[in-house]
């Protein structure tokens with residue numbers, strides 16, 4: 001109905017972006033995710049570190065000329081002054097820019113949707129937490145997008161409701177093979193900054209994809225890491241940051257786990273898999289086949305639960321768009337995070353309480369992720385010594 005559409009249009013959240021210009025990877029994914037449920041309107045950006053590219057990117061994406069910026073600080077200030085200024089900003093730059101960009105927008109009172117890992121180091125992460133306490137109206141989200149998948153929501157609910165019993169063991173891995181050679185030397189920009197400690201931070205694979213695995217395991221099980229023993233390696237000659245990490249985990253409460261993150265796992269693309277074992281049963285899930293969740297109830301035959309299918313629960317259903325058998329994937333999972341954030345922003349706008357079931361990763365996930373990276377680096381430097389988070 002036309003009236004419905006126009007009503008929704010006026011309610012859209014005005015969104016800006018830092019990073020994500022021509023030649024960038026994840027910014028375009030954020031823009032697609034923001035559009036999927038028609039909750040946002042993309043209106044401003046400081047889209048590149050290169051001013052000419054920032055201007056060309058803004059033009060190409062149809063932004064008004066006066067909303068295309070070459071400096072994110074100027075953008076935060078100018079947008080905060082406008083009556084029709086952005087209400088939220090997506091930060092999709094390399095890691096070392098996350099902190100100054102988050103700070104500029106939080107201080108301007110603008111909601112922030114930042115990509116992971118939260119910052120360059122744990123110190124910055126804690127400063128952001130303090131800053132957010134000073135600006136309690138600012139909503140902060142961190143796009144650990146894998147927590148947006150319906151079957152992950154289902155797995156989390158199954159753990160919460162006790163279907164798996166007491167959790168004993170967690171096995172999580174995120175393995176890729178795209179950095180099996182010194183791709184960074186070819187000038188490939190995503191490889192170049194990820195392997196540069198000045199832009200990436202102290203972690204290579206452990207920060208880039210290990211934090212996704214760490215966050216996913218914590219999201220599903222509710223477990224918090226107590227201590228870990230890790231072994232970081234840079235297999236590619238001359239690389240300054242790790243491209244492979246093996247971690248043994250001890251969770252608070254006694255559960256244990258194992259995490260493997262690798263970017264030299266030849267032939268693997270985005271092999272994020274999670275297995276959780278409890279006293280009453282276990283679940284298993286793989287990101288590359290995300291519409292299915294394996295469920296093994298103690299003493300019963302194996303079951304495959306399907307997104308949108310007969311075994312899907314309410315938590316999965318509320319973030320499901322199309323019926324079973326029509327695959328949903330990466331973009332839909334990402335969009336679920338954006339839409340959950342939109343619910344929070346709209347509840348805040350209306351002065352209403354946020355519905356209990358709305359959930360998205362935030363500052364606490366970011367702090368845990370940065371603490372995880374730093375503990376892994378420290379433990380590995382100390383020959384795998386058990387290190388508290």
Ligand SMILES: NC(=O)c1ccc[n+]([C@@H]2O[C@H](COP(=O)([O-])OP(=O)(O)OC[C@H]3O[C@@H](n4cnc5c(N)ncnc54)[C@H](O)[C@@H]3O)[C@@H](O)[C@H]2O)c1
Pocket residue numbers: 018019020021022023024025026027046047048049050072092093094095097115116117143144145189190193208
């Ligand atoms: N959630 C996910 O699944 C996922 C996937 C990929 C990347 N990421 C994260 O997203 C971020 C970006 O990764 P990417 O692969 O898209 O990198 P990229 O190199 O493709 O893009 C980074 C963009 O940031 C811009 N930029 C750098 N400094 C800037 C500044 N000061 N002002 C404005 N723009 C600036 C660059 O010009 C570029 O457009 C990283 O933090 C990464 O860890 C997350």
